[in-house]
Amino acid sequence: MSSSSPRPWVATVAPPVALLVAVLVAPVWGGGHVGDNPTRMISVDNGGPWGEWGDPEFCPKRSHATGFQLKVEPHRGFFGDDTALNGVRLLCQDREVVTSSEGPRGTWSFPLSCGRGQRLVSFRLRVEAPRGLWDDTAANDLDVTCSDGTVLEGQGGPAGTWGNWSVACPPAWGVCGLRTRLEPPQPRGDDTGLNGVEMFCCA
Structure with missing residues (x-):
């Protein structure tokens, strides 16, 4: 959500009757290049509606991501304003760490990595749908799959529902970058932190 349309402060307690919202996900491809290295974007559409997309950030040339942190x-x-995923x-393979937009709250989880010689190839998001007058958290958690089929489960928040997996990177490709959608802190409103994630595959 942009700063031009702030949301009012809202209650943080759950309503008497919870409304479970099933989020349908449509995987998305997008193409491009990082230097002379071809890339494809993989995406899910169950992110939150607030905030702006940050700049894409990439592992060094010809390097893939082998793990992640949240x-x-x-x-x-009871009275707190939760943001969950920030x-x-x-x-990356060469021990570089890359991130896009990042919220100010929370701490980094223990790093999770694929097995030797493997790389990240797809992901999914856990997202809480907008809750009206109640506290919003938007994106809560993220899981990834490795090129050998291993699933690395993030240690994020428990709210919301899991969307479908993104499409996987093509054979012999791997995740090499990402960008994130972040709602900046709302001084007089309801903060949500991270709302969306996109990843990029490189050859």
């Missing part, structure tokens, strides 16, 4: 704010209690880091 920046997560724990539940803040950042995603990719851990």
Whole structure:
């Protein structure tokens, strides 16, 4: 959500009757280049509606991501304004770490990595749908799959529902970059932190 249309402060307690919203996901491809290295974007469409997309960030040339970390704010209690997921880091083959837009709350989880010689190839998001007058958190958690089929489960927040997996990178390709959609802190409103994630595959 842009700063030009702030949301009012809202109650943080759950309503008496929870409304479960099933989020349908449509995988998306997009093409491009990083230097002379061809790329394809993989995306899911169950992100939150607030904030702006940050700049794409990539592993060094010809390098793939082999692991990731999440920046997560724990539940803040009855009167707290929760934001859940605040950042995603990719851990590259050459030990570089890349991230896009990052919220100020939470701490980084223990890094999770694929097995030797493997790389990230797809992901999915856990997202809480907009809740009206109640506290919004938007994106809560992220899982990834490795090129050998192993699933690395993020240690994010528990709210919301999982969307479908993105399409996987083509054979012999791997995730090499990402960008994230972040709602900046709302001084007089309801903060949500991270709202969406896109990843990029490189040859």
